[in-house]
Amino acid sequence: MTLKSLVKSVLFTEIMQGLKLTFTHMFKKKITVQYPHQKLELADGYRGFIVHRRYENGQERCVGCDLCEAICPAKAIRVVGDIHPEFPERRFAKEYTLDFTRCIFCGFCVVACPVNALSMTKEYAHSSFTREGLIYSKDQLLTLGDKCESESIAYLKVRNMWGAEDSGKDEGRYHFPPISATQSGG
């Protein structure tokens, strides 16, 4: 045993060094959040619950193209397409189910969506006592989307998916104008 190590062990230098970090933190600002009383401010790109979006006139955007189902790595999405009951030339999703028990919140579906009908929100705390409670239908997704509209727009913008068709120009990849009573065909 050398003299140096003897001094070290008698004077508890190592412990003091460790405690130094502890003591410095005593004088810093606290970062612990008292969830659920206190909530964090989330970034715009946060990948929370997926929602369905509508056009400004209230028409749902989803065209039932099934690309989200095709890309979903967790097989959480199921789309059943059909002819739109009012517009025989249009496709729409007759059924749309998103199983949040399987969803891994990767956001691929939002990327795949050609009409920006999907987006992600800052909702993360939806819980249920049953598994079925976490399998969302299209209506539920739309309701959630209405609730979190600004969040879903912010997500698309920050992820660079706020495309041409959203800003009203017609030059985009796909041309799917909102379905309104005065407008058909296209």
Place this chain on the structure above:
Amino acid sequence: MAKVTVNGIEVEVDPSYTILKAAEKAGISIPTFCYHPRMDPAGSCRICAVELEDSKRVVMSCVTPVADGMRVLTESPKIHDARKTNLELLLLHHPLDCPVCDCGGECPLQNMSFAYGATESRFESHRNDEAEDLKSDVLVFNANRCILCGKCVRICDEIQDVHAIGFINRGFDTIIGPPLGKKLDCEFCGDCLEVCPTGAITDHFVRYKFRPWQLEQHQTTCTYCASGCQMQVETENESIVRVTSKEGLGPNEGSICVVGRFGFNHVQTPQRFDTPYMRVEHRLVPSSWDEVLPELASRLNAIRRKGTDRVAGLLSSRVSLEDAYAFQTFFRRVLRSNMIDTGARYGFMNAAIPLVEATGTLRPLVDHEDLLKAKVILLVGADPVAESNITGLFLKRAARKNRAKLYVVDSEAITLSTRASDHIRIHPGGESLFVGVLSEEISSRGNLSAEWLTRKEELFKNWNVDPGVFQRLVNDLKSAETGIVVTGRKMFRNENASRSMINMMRLIGSLGWIEKEGCGILPIPETANDLGVLMMGATHEWLPGLLDARNESSRKQWENAWGTSLSYGPGGGLEQILQGIEEGRINALITIGENPIGHFPPGSRVREILGKLELIVALDMFQNELVDMAHFVLPASSSFERAGHFVSIEGFVQKSVSTMAHWGESLPDWEILEKISYAMGNPMGFDSSEKLMAEIVRFLPDLSPSTRNGEHFVGGTGDIHLVKPLDSCGFANASDVKGVGGLSLLKASGSTPHKANRESVSSRFRSWTEMSRPIMNATSGIPGEGEFIFSMSKSLFHSGKMTLQDPNLKKIQPEGKLRINRQTARKRKIKKGEKITLTSAHGRCSFVVEPSPMVSEFELVFPEHFADAQVLALFPPEMAFSPMTGTPTTHRIRVSLSTETIS
């Protein structure tokens, strides 16, 4: 031969080859849009561009013939640029609406754009914005997506010979569609839909309901008609979404008819029986297999104990070989009854018995390939396009591309009449007389007896047929290198059908066509497995393998094979069954997909006769008249749900696979019979359809699955697999076991396992035909003044009565319309869609009229599928059966027409 180097690979090809075909031979694939292997090249899409190494020129490989020493590059920077530019030009007008396009995901244009990175165009233009043409009930035309490759127009013209669609307008405004902007009116084969490389043609039935990647594909055999088409049934979550075909696969080579392509929805309609029903106090109540089987078994056992031939059985001829084999085993071995018959009795039996008598086999002498090689084709009493669509396609090709002389003998103009070198318009029902005269003329080598000569002249005068045309036919038949007689439903349903078939055999016998390869007769079976159920011995005449059921030695053969003693009675067919029931000799009836009530006029008392039965068991999918009377209704699986083998018109034994889950508690017919036999304490011992087929093949090795190229198309997901060797199914190697009835099926030579062996046919043939003599006094089919002949035809859009339950086909043809000659209609001031009343000596019925230029002025034609009790009431109540073949003989009736409607 020309030597061509493609990408450095040297191949030697025929000088008639194009570069594309030469590259194919070298194993190099060149992308194409407008090229189709069965059609003439068009060179319109410009995607198959290749570079000639020597001249550095870019040429279209699909239209450029090879030259000796040619060196071709299929991939080079120059070619890449050329293709990419072409794609950009194609995408000028093409809307990029792939996400909502039904073709998205299986679109060659999409794949090519992806491969060449041509998603954006350097050129500026407007996107087409035509509204979709939704007028047709079947197809949707989207002009925006069309790249004008012309494949649809060409397949409709060259392969289908229908000419229903064409190019409309010129230049940038060119679109594809039916003429004059009208609603599409065609055969609805859907081949254009199949070949379209984009989503320009899609169909209404599955529009927007699927995406290609959601579907699971099952390679299977169509079970509607006997063409034996190979098709792909595509399912999602165990329900059928659509049916497609694969280019070049199977006897159909990629074409399927309207019924095969669109008639799949009846198997998934809620009307289908999904559970067994039992009659309790005059009411059918839903029950379960566990309840039904012991009850049914004890009642059957009680009847069985009374003696032999106490239970009768009627089998649909749409079932598989396995079902038919189990059916006859169940009756002969378990129930000790030979009172069995099949749906073939209503028509095809008239051909089958003469064929088996004359040639000893039901295997055909000729197949579709022979039709293409034939120089003369005589078509008597058949409409192949409606009865066996693919045979029709081959006939069209033979007459059009191969310039075969096609003679059509029919009372009405059929689709093929337009391609015929001569159409001999006989009077309705005159087929037997025509064949009689023709066979007499040919076998007497032109020296007709005076009696026949006067008959012939009188006939031709009555029919208004030019004797010169007849002479031309006779000369052509005599001098033909190869010739084929095709016959079908109209012939089989003639009053003298069996005699006429004998005359036909006599005709081809005296022409020397029995010995000559490529010549012969091709009868078109009426349903998918007419040939198969007969080969399986599902009628009272034959044991499996077409052995005589009443012959002691053939019975011994099967006793040895099965290791049991057979003690069935003499048995009988439909006629004897109905008689036996009336006289109380038969106490129970088991039907499989058959409804005898629907085949006879209401006055014939079939319903009352069947009412005398102690027990009626109906295995069926849908409600019908017999089901209403039945004591037990057992839900049967459709052919989409179970595996089974079918014998096609060409003699191929092909497998149809299970593509969806059994509907409710339904079971395959063989399994139901097996369960009943087990409950009766006398199990047949069939525990899977594979073992059942293995047993069939073990005893009848001729019936091993066969296809033209030797490979077997068996299900799976889209791929073709070789069939499992049979010895892996628990039996000894098939070749070790000596076949039982193999001899009588006449095993064919190795290269053509589906066709009959010509040597054994010809050695047997001569001795028999001597006994036939044509009938002279048959009706010439001329109605009296103001009278018409009412007859029933097969519609192209339906198959039997089963497809009336199909929502898709019902949309295409929702109701039966009485077709009447257009001139007659005009003369009588009858307009399309009006109601008229027909009155026969036995009853009256009103019909909706459809004037047609095809029908003869003596005839009124109604599709048989829609013939309900009211229509059948026109026919005489007495049931008449042919003495030779036991088939019901009334198929035509004289009627008078009035425009008043019955209240």
